[in-house]
Amino acid sequence: MAYRPPSSLPAKVFLKRFNVGVSSSFTMPNVLTPEFNNYEIIIYAFTPQTNVKNPSMRFSYNNGSSYISSGYLNGALIQTSQNATTLSTATSTTDPRLQGTAPNSTALAGGCFYLRLLNTQGFTSALSFGLIAANVSAVRYGRSITTYLSDTAVNALRFAAVASSNITRMFVLVYGLRE
Amino acid sequence: MAYTGPYIAPATVLLSTQTASNSASIAFDSSLITSTYSTFQVIISNVYPVTDADELNLDISTDNGSTYLNSGFSSGDLFNDYNSTTLGNNNSTTTFNLVTNQSNNTSDAPICGYIDLYSLPSTNAPACVAQLSYFISGGTFVQSVFSGQNTSLTAINNIKFSFAGGNISSGTFSLYGVFG
Numbered sequence: 001m002a003y004r005p006p007s008s009l010p011a012k013v014f015l016k017r018f019n020v021g022v023s024s025s026f027t028m029p030n031v032l033t034p035e036f037n038n039y040e041i042i043i044y045a046f047t048p049q050t051n052v053k054n055p056s057m058r059f060s061y062n063n064g065s066s067y068i069s070s071g072y073l074n075g076a077l078i079q080t081s082q083n084a085t086t087l088s089t090a091t092s093t094t095d096p097r098l099q100g101t102a103p104n105s106t107a108l109a110g111g112c113f114y115l116r117l118l119n120t121q122g123f124t125s126a127l128s129f130g131l132i133a134a135n136v137s138a139v140r141y142g143r144s145i146t147t148y149l150s151d152t153a154v155n156a157l158r159f160a161a162v163a164s165s166n167i168t169r170m171f172v173l174v175y176g177l178r179e
Numbered sequence: 180m181a182y183t184g185p186y187i188a189p190a191t192v193l194l195s196t197q198t199a200s201n202s203a204s205i206a207f208d209s210s211l212i213t214s215t216y217s218t219f220q221v222i223i224s225n226v227y228p229v230t231d232a233d234e235l236n237l238d239i240s241t242d243n244g245s246t247y248l249n250s251g252f253s254s255g256d257l258f259n260d261y262n263s264t265t266l267g268n269n270n271s272t273t274t275f276n277l278v279t280n281q282s283n284n285t286s287d288a289p290i291c292g293y294i295d296l297y298s299l300p301s302t303n304a305p306a307c308v309a310q311l312s313y314f315i316s317g318g319t320f321v322q323s324v325f326s327g328q329n330t331s332l333t334a335i336n337n338i339k340f341s342f343a344g345g346n347i348s349s350g351t352f353s354l355y356g357v358f359g
Binding site: 073075077091116119125147149177179 | 189190191192193196222224225259260261262263264266286287288289291292293310311312319320321322324351353355
């Protein structure tokens with residue numbers, strides 16, 4: 001018989017998987033709810049159709065009727081190449097960058113990263129950390145932070161490749177974290 | 180139709196959540212920090228200090244909080260303003276100093292982040308890795324990556340979060356146990 005730990009609650013609950021094909025953006029309404037304040041989102045194989053288009057994200061507080069386009073403090077810090085100790089940054093107050101420079105459209109791995117969405121019930125912060133595949137042989141890391149300075153709860157997300165590129169593909173796994 | 184297969188134990192379980200309200204510290208004791216789990220995680224959100232420009236520390240204990248270790252640490256973080264590639268460093272040999280110079284202005288972003296703790300209930304040296312975001316007092320929004328270890332080879336059974344200069348005004352601290 002399988003081991004049953006005493007009085008334990010599953011800490012991380014799988015909520016949804018999305019397989020995103022070619023699209024101008026990907027929206028995710030009806031997933032973020034007040035049941036969870038914190039979320040973990042795994043994104044992998046993020047690939048823009050055009051090279052060097054950043055993966056970005058916007059919040060919504062009206063379940064996707066509109067997405068907030070101002071008021072972010074956001075910055076991504078990236079290693080300039082896999083064999084370098086130098087860093088570069090990308091910032092935006094309108095389209096928060098998740099990784100800084102994006103993977104190339106021909107990269108095999110694409111962008112693979114964890115996105116921790118914390119405190120969604122007010123002053124939402126997003127922390128990401130992961131890999132950027134520039135092409136078939138070059139990889140580096142990127143990490144970023146975003147905060148939206150409002151105590152309004154957010155309940156939907158929109159992902160896009162900015163500026164002006166479709167997403168070729170991405171896979172999104174969403175987990176709720178109990179607290 | 181409901182799943183009727185064999186029971187599968189969750190890999191990670193929520194052990195405790197504590198909410199600070201002008202609290203001197205938030206501690207998780209030996210009833211939670213046990214060898215049932217190989218690794219622990221803590222998610223902190225919405226944390227503000229009472230005192231401006233304060234420093235959030237994580238202390239560890241081998242005697243369930245009667246005393247906390249104050250030596251043998253090698254810990255530090257690399258932080259940068261959200262719009263800068265210039266890195267700063269905080270470090271300590273007496274504690275896991277997670278955050279330095281946190282703003283207590285509730286119009287600024289609070290501390291949010293996740294902390295992974297390794298080798299606590301074992302005779303291996305305990306270690307800590309974290310990614311955090313917060314507002315520096317009189318400054319701007321910051322991201323940091325933290326790592327640290329302690330040389331103690333005695334099992335750790337209590338951990339405590341506190342600010343160096345004053346109480347914790349608000350915030351939620353959730354402790355998770357990871358099987359394995």
